[in-house]
Amino acid sequence: MSAALPTSGREWHLVARPHGWPKAEDFALREVPVAAPGEGRVLVRNLHFSVDPYMRGRMNDVKSYTPPFKLDHPMDGGAVGEVIASNADGLAVGDHVLHGLGWREYADVPAKHAVKVDPSLAPLSAYLGVLGMTGLTAYAGLFDVASFKPGDAVFVSGAAGAVGSQVGQMARIKGASRVIGSAGSDEKVKLLVEEYGFDAAFNYKNGPVADQLREAAPDGIDVYFDNVGGEHLEAAISSLNLHGRVTVCGMIAQYNATEPTPGPRNLALVIGKRLRIQGMLVGDHADLQPQFVQEVAGWLASGELKYNETFVEGIENGFEAFLGLLRGENTGKMIVSLA
Numbered sequence: 001m002s003a004a005l006p007t008s009g010r011e012w013h014l015v016a017r018p019h020g021w022p023k024a025e026d027f028a029l030r031e032v033p034v035a036a037p038g039e040g041r042v043l044v045r046n047l048h049f050s051v052d053p054y055m056r057g058r059m060n061d062v063k064s065y066t067p068p069f070k071l072d073h074p075m076d077g078g079a080v081g082e083v084i085a086s087n088a089d090g091l092a093v094g095d096h097v098l099h100g101l102g103w104r105e106y107a108d109v110p111a112k113h114a115v116k117v118d119p120s121l122a123p124l125s126a127y128l129g130v131l132g133m134t135g136l137t138a139y140a141g142l143f144d145v146a147s148f149k150p151g152d153a154v155f156v157s158g159a160a161g162a163v164g165s166q167v168g169q170m171a172r173i174k175g176a177s178r179v180i181g182s183a184g185s186d187e188k189v190k191l192l193v194e195e196y197g198f199d200a201a202f203n204y205k206n207g208p209v210a211d212q213l214r215e216a217a218p219d220g221i222d223v224y225f226d227n228v229g230g231e232h233l234e235a236a237i238s239s240l241n242l243h244g245r246v247t248v249c250g251m252i253a254q255y256n257a258t259e260p261t262p263g264p265r266n267l268a269l270v271i272g273k274r275l276r277i278q279g280m281l282v283g284d285h286a287d288l289q290p291q292f293v294q295e296v297a298g299w300l301a302s303g304e305l306k307y308n309e310t311f312v313e314g315i316e317n318g319f320e321a322f323l324g325l326l327r328g329e330n331t332g333k334m335i336v337s338l339a
């Protein structure tokens with residue numbers, strides 16, 4: 001156990017369920033007491049925490065694959081930090097850990113839910129992104145769910161984001177015939193082509209997605225990695241070739257919708273083209289973790305795979321960081337930094 005522990009720390013609570021776009025009044029940053037960790041637990045000073053699109057769904061009071069955030073309780077999510085007090089075997093003061101109690105300065109974590117990470121192998125923030133949950137989502141969604149094979153033409157939406165940027169580059173590295181991405185600004189489009197090596201990219205705000213996709217992929221696509229849903233999914237169905245595959249990873253275009261959103265009007269094309277459209281949850285793919293880390297670490301070391309992170313400094317800016325993510329203010333992984 002360590003001597004000088006903090007007596008209090010701040011954490012973000014959900015205080016009202018947002019209707020449509022989240023508002024500042026739906027959240028509160030509260031100061032709460034911090035205690036020494038109980039048996040089998042560690043006290044962690046969080047250095048970075050993750051804000052992710054799926055958290056919007058957890059703000060609604062609906063049954064889903066993860067339970068809703070409780071009102072007037074701290075929100076949670078991925079975080080990395082330093083152990084400042086330990087009451088558990090195997091974790092010592094000074095160790096760095098990845099765990100699930102983000103959105104707060106100090107986390108009282110059961111040791112069995114903390115994974116030791118090595119800051120000398122990769123920057124700590126990478127364990128939330130390229131080497132963490134979003135990286136594994138890209139890897140599993142492309143290689144396992146979409147059954148990617150060399151020669152496939154791959155289209156990914158949300159392509160400058162944490163998941164999308166990795167999907168496109170992984171496809172390129174593994175021999176895609178063509179990689180196409182869409183993103184929400186001309187600057188992001190430039191990054192996709194010039195930094196990440198996409199063959200073509202377009203700004204979905206500049207015109208109908210179907211037209212822009214057809215132009216970017218004149219021979220059609222074999223795989224669509226969907227991060228967005230809506231108009232993007234409909235356009236992809238039109239451009240998919242025979243036996244095309246769709247990984248439905250996310251549908252961020254509808255996360256703040258207040259009414260049910262229309263489905264793709266061209267769904268009947270699935271029949272003749274024998275398309276496979278499959279949803280995914282990264283949590284189902286933990287078996288791929290060792291292979292994923294080994295392969296991605298190699299690509300990072302060789303410089304073949306690049307990644308970006310957008311840091312928002314200070315816990316007081318946590319809500320703004322989350323809103324910024326939904327608005328597209330991030331390039332690559334959006335991270336709140338407390339260091």
Ligand SMILES: NC(=O)c1ccc[n+]([C@@H]2O[C@H](COP(=O)([O-])OP(=O)(O)OC[C@H]3O[C@@H](n4cnc5c(N)ncnc54)[C@H](OP(=O)(O)O)[C@@H]3O)[C@@H](O)[C@H]2O)c1
Nearest residue numbers: 053161162163183184227249250251252253280281282328
């Ligand atoms: N199924 C799973 O297990 C799993 C796991 C992780 C993530 N996901 C999903 O994967 C997707 C990407 O997640 P991420 O963590 O990598 O986030 P991200 O892509 O880094 O950030 C979200 C991005 O979505 C884009 N966006 C926002 N509203 C949009 C709209 N109406 N139309 C098109 N794009 C919009 C914004 O970029 P622009 O500037 O390009 O608009 C924003 O930067 C999300 O849908 C998420 O829910 C699923």
